[in-house]
């Protein structure tokens with residue numbers, strides 16, 4: 293258990309995010325007035341833009357065109373992984389943008405991750421070299437240990453090694469993997485190292501058992517799944533939390549997550565003249581985490597960066613903070629029996645209880661009306 297002194301109780305501590313004015317270049321396309329993301333200083337001394345571009349599920353032409361669009365819109369922080377099998381595409385698009393003179397390598401913040409099949413410390417340097425080759429760069433800005441549970445290495449191409457219908461895991465201790473990643477910093481192959489999907493106890497163990505602190509823990513965070521204790525714990529220890537699936541993977545067809553399509557959200561959209569996505573991203577940056585939305589649609593890409601010219605009222609921020617807690621989406625439950633499984637083990641899919649999800653609560657003065665509206669609809 294994490295001692296309670298590590299957990300802050302302060303609700304209003306967003307100002308602790310040390311903002312540094314960032315962006316020495318203007319976006320090349322879209323609205324000329326889009327402000328680039330400010331940067332936050334990591335404990336390694338390097339700076340990371342407080343908003344990034346996620347690339348999971350983007351491959352081939354869709355990936356390169358999305359990354360081109362993101363750079364030209366003004367994104368400078370990119371998130372990929374060995375597991376996404378798109379490092380070559382992400383690297384190619386970024387290198388083309390550099391060749392075109394639109395950005396310099398120094399102005400890009402590139403994150404990639406060590407996959408679960410490469411936890412054996414003897415594999416770490418070799419696979420990182422291979423990832424650098426795929427990306428086409430001489431260094432990675434941030435290299436994350438993707439998940440605490442190791443999978444058996446059969447060959448580099450098999451990402452989920454199965455045998456008799458069961459995923460083959462290993463007992464490699466993530467501390468040993470972490471220690472091997474520390475060597476990559478010394479070799480200059482990566483500038484900073486961090487974690488992903490680690491719970492508080494696991495982060496604490498890494499801090500206690502190694503000589504360097506993780507600079508980032510990349511975990512699932514979205515309105516309704518804010519992981520406040522973990523975020524507070526990381527912040528207390530100078531670890532920046534990167535928020536993956538920052539919208540909660542919106543799906544227009546089944547209207548999930550419900551808050552994203554709610555009447556309450558529609559009111560915020562009208563009030564701020566911003567889209568639901570922009571409201572969520574602005575809220576998360578002010579909450580003190582670094583969202584990395586994925587978008588293939590060029591309109592989404594430019595909307596997602598255009599969040600630094602407005603601010604949510606305290607009452608609306610409180611309403612978003614107060615959304616009834618929901619269940620995590622990304623569960624890796626195929627390995628939930630492993631001792632290093634980082635999440636709660638008794639969860640059901642959030643989609644199974646979609647009918648129980650509530651609309652985003654509104655600011656105090658609006659709440660009564662909405663509840664009445666809901667009552668009238670008999671929901």
Ligand SMILES: NC(=O)c1ccc[n+]([C@@H]2O[C@H](COP(=O)([O-])OP(=O)(O)OC[C@H]3O[C@@H](n4cnc5c(N)ncnc54)[C@H](OP(=O)(O)O)[C@@H]3O)[C@@H](O)[C@H]2O)c1
Nearest residue numbers: 346347348536537538539540541569585586587588589592
């Ligand atoms: N470390 C980990 O284990 C882990 C796990 C999951 C994700 N991640 C990282 O986090 C990134 C983001 O998470 P995610 O892809 O799971 O979920 P997400 O960013 O919450 O959702 C992506 C979905 O949102 C849509 N979207 C984007 N911008 C929008 C906007 N302004 N309005 C409405 N819809 C919008 C996208 O549509 P279009 O594509 O059509 O634009 C896409 O369908 C990933 O790409 C990956 O880089 C890391």
